[in-house]
Amino acid sequence: MNRSADWLEQARNNLEHARRSIAMGDYAWACFAAQQSAEAAVKGLHLRAGNVAWGHSVLDLLAALPERLGVAETLLDAARVLDKYYIPTRYPDAHPAGSAARHYTGAEAEHAARCAETILGHCEHEDLEL
Secondary structure, eight states: OOOHHHHHHHHHHHHHHHHHHHHHTOHHHHHHHHHHHHHHHHHHHHHHTTOOOOOSOHHHHHHTSOGGGOOOHHHHHHHHHHHTTSSTTTOGGGSSSSOGGGGOOHHHHHHHHHHHHHHHHHHHHOOOOO
């Protein structure tokens, strides 16, 4: 059973969660939800291509896609941004002082959501000629 559609649905839900978090001013959580959206989207694309992917680095997940999919540098750049939000958005000891939440801005959260949207859009529309 191929559950790639479930992963893409989760990716869309995670992106919507990021947008709701931005609206609430919860920017750290928005950045993390955006990373989770991209991670789920790429895992869904892996499943559509007949692969199973593990790990949390969006950059590594994109790099592990079959070569025939030709991942654009813009997607890799978006992944580099999002991977920076996987751990430090949630853990205070990832920063010199204070809670993780106080270290993120609305601009960063908006950028993270756009990065996730770019990756999700690519994963939803990739034409796989298997």
